[in-house]
Amino acid sequence: MDEITAAQQWRVPASLPAAKLIGAALLVALGLLFANGDAVRLVLAVLAAAVLAGWAVRDLVAPIRLAVDPTGLTIAHGFAGRxxxxxxxxxxxTVDRRPRMGLTTEILEIDTGESLHLFGRYDLGATPDEVATTLRAARRS
Incomplete structure (x- = not known):
């Protein structure tokens, strides 16, 4: 593989925050539809929608989860930090593979000894295997 000379980055797919926002709107609509005067149901639906919308906002504010350049990595940290x-x-x-409910889940793990950083396919917009291969090549060069 060619030596990495410029930064490369992985980001959340653009369709993911949109799907989360649509899901939040559906939760509110369902809460209104099925609350039947029960304030608890409506409040729970609105709270769940707010959490989902907050998650979507994070994807919009900080879409880049991982970047690599010749000197190291930049990772998403906290809500919108780096x-x-x-x-x-x-x-x-490494890439951790685990079978769950008939599907295999892959997680990219970046271990610093003091902390472990985990990234899934929807964090990266690519398979964890592809990203791990690129990161290992960049580290060698």
Whole structure:
């Protein structure tokens, strides 16, 4: 693989925040439809919609979850922050595969020894295997 000379980044697919916002609107609509005068049902539906909308806002405010350049990685940290990890701080880059409910889940794990950073397919917009291969190649160069 070619040496990485410029930054490469992985981001949340553009359709994901839209789907979350549509889901939040549907939750409110269903809450209004099925509340039947029960304030608790309506409040629960609105709270669930607010959480989903907040999750969508994070995707819109900080869509880039992971970036690599010749000096190291930049990862999403917190709601909309970033954290810089030099290559010397990274102990391992692995992909964890687990079968669940008939499907195999893949998670990219970036281990610094002090912290573990996890990224799924919908965080990266690519398969964790592809990203891990690119990161390992960048680390070697």
């Amino acid at each position: 954290r810089r990890l030099p290559w010397s701080a990274i102990e391992a880059i």
